[in-house]
Amino acid sequence: MRTVFDKLAVVRWLTDPLAIPFMQRALLATLLLAVAAGLLGTWVVLRRLAFFAHAAGTATFPGLVVAGPLGIAAPLAALGAGLGFAGLLSRMTRRGATSADAATGLLLTAALALGAILASDVYRSGAGVDRLLFGTLLGLGDGDIALAVAAAAAALLATAALGRTWLATGFDPAGAPALGVRAAHGDRLLLGLLALTVVAVLPAVGALLVSTLLVVPAATARLLTGSLGALLAAAVAIAAAEGVGGLLLAYHLDLPPGPAIAVIGGGVFAIVALGGVVRTAR
Amino acid sequence: MSSPAAPPAPAAAASGVRVQGLSASYGAAAIALRDVTFAAAGGQAVAVLGPNGGGKTTLFRVLLGELPAATGSAAVRGTIAYVPQTERSRLDFPVSALDVTLMGAYARTPWYRRVAARDRALGRAALDRVGLADSSGTRFGALSGGQRQRVLIARALVQDAGVLLLDEPFAGVDRTSEEAILSILDELRAEGRVLLIATHDVEQARRWDRVLCLAGTQIAYGPPADTLTNAVLEGTYGAEIVMLDCGHRAVAIQHHSHSH
């Protein structure tokens, strides 16, 4: 009798939140974002852009802070801040003037400090800052869903059309142009799509934790498989599972979704990584 | 190792490289290459000899069209393929030997199409030709250095280029692969293609039809027997030549630079 109750409780833990409208929207958004972030995340992991993705997400913070008070749509402000970051980074690292890691560190802290001052002293955003930094279950509106659809569609199209180019460019940067691969063109599109995906996941996971969807699932997938097609599919599946799991955890524990997804994602990665170590040790 | 499925060789007259008074630089900074003049016809293999930073890579870049000539001209007749050193490739990438080989067909595959079945067959034939038919499904990074170099040559075969640029194809390569690569290069030369082989190995350079000595500028160009004199070698390598066998053998001392 007790086991039936326990099973029911578990089932209710899963299904109760899904009866609520805002959770249904959050769930839909998460599944769409899993497609976008899983696919783009695979390229982020392969092209070693993990730190850049995290930094780009963090860099949107000042944009998000000023969006509400200035009456700009948050994704637009975030995109502006993110593209500004990428542009400045490109400028600073051109011809080796500043090393990439130093430039990223400088821009990242500048964005955080600027956002902190704007939030605490100019616009007095107060507790709203948590939402910007770590995401929210509640605030996902139709605009966010539309953006998630766009990001997912763009990611699917781009992977189909440019996957070969990105693969060849990443595999052998010196030899790619000689193969007729339009490396520069493809990389520009990759960065643009990355910016779009970062902006799309911001409402759900927040500026400081874009890596939870963009990097961690794809990294876990990479531990599991060595073929590109399987990698892309696994990244999407893992992102979806972790996203939904994190969503439910956030609901029940009254937390923002970003940290919840982060903890689940990290746990899964650790288990898979340790499992691999054990397997090779045998 | 010639397979009957090998593609028809381009006619000897169709491929060639002609360089006239070429100079090139990266941006407004130091000139990387000055006054290079030589010509190579189909069926010729040219060893490009010189120290690091001497301009071998710069010359290749100009021939590939990636770097513009500052002065002079560089003309290539026929399609051109580049075989880089395998150290430059990402060994952890999820690509098999066949995947890498098929990259040679990317130029003729539109972005909305998968690689054609005919090109897939060409890829398998190319791998067979370099002796790696059994390894087509193996992950590229899991192969040995010599095997990886052979895969990159197979990639160039799929491109079916009349002119091939090879960047030190024998560096760090095991005996089996070295023999396989030499055999393939001889075949390609016999098919009427032009081969430019960048190398550090002075003895290796003697094997080919012509030698081009580069040290920031052209020191000499011609058949190895006439060109590889002590004077030329000292001019190319500066004081870094060690003479062995009473002056009959010359060995170049290589310094590896580490940039910070």
Place this chain on the structure above:
Amino acid sequence: MDILSSGLLQRALLEVVILGATCGALGVWLLQLHHTYAAESLAHAMLPGLVIAALLGAPLLLGAAGGVLVAAALIALAARDTRVGAEVAVGVTVTTAFGLGAVLALAPDVPARLGELLFGDLLGTSTADLVAACVLGACVGLALCAGHRPLAAAVFDPLAAPSLGVRPARVELALLALLAIAVVAAVQGLGNLLVLALIVAPAAAAIRLGQTVGRQIALAAALGALAGLLGLVASAELDIAAGASVALAAIALWVIAALLAPKPARAAGAPRSLVETLGG
């Protein structure tokens, strides 16, 4: 000046000047060895330690030290991964640790001081914090002086270093240990998100302006201290967050240095796209 009249501000000023000098000097070596990612990763991943200390009412310094040790161990472990690569593995570790810290801090019924942990509480510097900063700063400073020659050998001639009795791997490890100490000292005033500013910006500016590493270190220490002073004054005059002001002051000094001393373009090498530059 008004700023010197209040004990609160006196302590904050002293602390931030000491921290600026320490982090500035240390930053020169970290930048020369391209360890900025390590610094940022360590600072981010230590958050759980800070939160646990705050929840338990323990001294922040203890939480910082514990957090940094665990973070360093996990990051070192992750960096050895061959399947996904060090950069990605460390990124996963940092994201997870940071997320864990946020979970602990944001779970309801818990006093939320997350903002101070993230962005610092410079004006809340107690005498104990100041003493800790002095002691830790002095340790780092002395270590940098004593280790100057091994560091120079490891950075500028790693191949010849062993013949000089210097093991570059050991030296780098020691440098990262000093980084950990500096981060622990600075986290109270600047928060774990902003400590990076004092480590990277004054050093980056000094590297552009100084010709020898000795001069760069001295300059970085001076600029770091100056950033602390300017930031605190701006914060007091404009009534804005102190830690963030110091961070922005440091970056402003870098911008000035970059405008005064633009680096010449690299001589050789083909131009690379941003993705290639980042991906390595």
